[in-house]
Amino acid sequence: MGETDLILGVAGxxxxxxxNCQQELSPIPNGEFKKSINGDLLFLETNERxxxxxxxxxxxxxxxxxxxxxxxxxxxxxxxxHLWQGINPREHRVGLIRPPVRDSVCAITGLGDSxxxxxxxxxxxxxxxxxxxxxxxxxPWLTMKVMNFCLETNEWGMSGGWKLxxxxx
Numbered sequence: 001m002g003e004t005d006l007i008l009g010v011a012g013x014x015x016x017x018x019x020n021c022q023q024e025l026s027p028i029p030n031g032e033f034k035k036s037i038n039g040d041l042l043f044l045e046t047n048e049r050x051x052x053x054x055x056x057x058x059x060x061x062x063x064x065x066x067x068x069x070x071x072x073x074x075x076x077x078x079x080x081x082h083l084w085q086g087i088n089p090r091e092h093r094v095g096l097i098r099p100p101v102r103d104s105v106c107a108i109t110g111l112g113d114s115x116x117x118x119x120x121x122x123x124x125x126x127x128x129x130x131x132x133x134x135x136x137x138x139x140p141w142l143t144m145k146v147m148n149f150c151l152e153t154n155e156w157g158m159s160g161g162w163k164l165x166x167x168x169x
Contacts, residue, residue: 007078010068051168098140
């Protein structure tokens with residue numbers, strides 16, 4: 001096991017550069033709020049363009065390798081943030097909303113019992129149907145653009161940190 005589950009597809013994470021990373025994953029606004037003539041608040045959006053933005057930060061001794069990371073660079077990110085999807089009772093299949101990081105997928109019941117499944121690309125198929133909802137958890141692979149980054153060093157404290165600001169393509 002490494003220091004982190006985070007995967008940056010273009011760069012690298014040398015020793016003591018990525019322990020205790022944090023990732024914030026949030027939706028990129030894809031619409032706007034409007035008031036109807038009756039005063040009801042509506043959100044007008046297009047479902048086809050749902051994307052995430054992310055801030056990944058870490059306080060450690062070293063910084064990551066920034067070769068290949070610059071504003072506008074495209075990178076693949078194996079997230080540390082988990083996403084969850086549900087499979088309704090008596091159903092046995094769900095298509096994950098993003099490709100999963102290898103070996104990050106699990107399926108459980110509402111009581112936390114493991115559920116056997118088969119994974120084929122982004123499709124999760126349960127070995128048998130269940131009478132209760134089944135929850136599927138996975139870490140997504142996201143193709144992202146670097147919006148910005150920063151590195152910091154505390155010379156006397158012999159520590160550093162970094163932040164990476166990203167948006168999904």
